Amino acid sequence: MATSTNYPAAACATEMNFDLDFHSINIVDLDLRDDTLYLIAEETVKQEFSKIENRCAILRNMxxxxxxxxxxxxxxxxxxMSDSExxxxAPRTQFIIQHYKETTPKGLAVAISVKTEKKIYTLSCKDKKLxxxxxxASDKIDYREQDILFYxxxxxxxxxxxFKSFLYPEYYLACKQEKKGIFKLILKKGCQDEEGSTKFIVHYECGKTDSLE
Structure with a gap:
């Protein structure tokens, strides 16, 4: 299955066919269940992620x-913001992108956290609410915590x-302009628009320790 390196310009960034939403699976009589769907669902449940490294990054929109x-x-x-701003x-402008290794590799899985002055927060898209x-984020992640994972x-x-949601493959992180000139980070269905709302500039090595201790 293809990873995230070569993609047509007119298409979404990914070629991964990973359309299964674990939370949408209905448990039905085994005699009536499609064997192929069941095997895919079982593979999703078994998929586990182990942390490889943390990298500090500044994230910008288009x-x-x-x-x-x-x-x-x-x-x-x-x-x-200017560089001095x-x-x-900091540290509210400096994010920790945590890379994970999958049981069955399908792309670069990451979690996005931030270590503020008092607490650590990790981005989640549980129930499609960002x-x-x-x-x-845990060093090892199973199906119970996969709401924090993005490709x-x-x-x-x-x-x-x-950044595509692991649980909801049709949804991407995006920038949305709201009233009074506020630009919010949201979870958006689809990855294409004229404004490039799902495209981000990732600048690593922002001068902050990558530790979340």
């Missing part, structure tokens, strides 16, 4: 706005990235 944690760590927005607002929940995918011909 317009160059910087992602920053606000409201006590519960929400993230994009703001225009990014440093002045939020930062308190606590660091980080490079876009062909660009130095941009997309």
């Amino acid at each position: 317009k160059g706005r910087v992602l920053v944690i606000v409201k006590g760590g519960k929400m993230a927005v994009f703001e225009e 990014i440093a002045a607002n 939020h930062f929940k308190e606590g660091a 980080q995918e490079r876009i062909l011909g660009h130095d941009k990235m997309q």
Whole structure:
């Protein structure tokens, strides 16, 4: 199965055919269940992830706005910032992208956390609702915690990235402009639009320790 390296420009970043939502599976009579679907569902449950490394990163949208944690760590927005302002607002502008190795590799699986002055928060898309929940991502993740996992995918011909939900493969992290000029980090269905809302600039080595201790 293809990884996230070569993709047509007009298509979504991924070629992975991983459309199974574990939470949407209905338990039915074994005699009536499709054997192929059952085997795929069973594989999803067995899939486990082991942490490889942490990397510190600054995340920007296509317009160059910087992602920053606000409201006590519960929400993230994009703001225009100079390099000095990014440093002045650390650690809320500095995210920890944690890379994981899958039991059956299907791409670059990551979790996104932030270590604020007081607490650690990790991005979750549980029930298709994007939020930062308190606590660091585990070193090992099974099906009970896969709401924090995303596939980080490079876009062909660009130095941009997309982040696709592991649990909900049709949904991507995106930037959405709301009232009063606020640009929020959201979970969006689909990966294409004229504004490039699902495309991100990832700048590593932001000068912060990658430890979440």
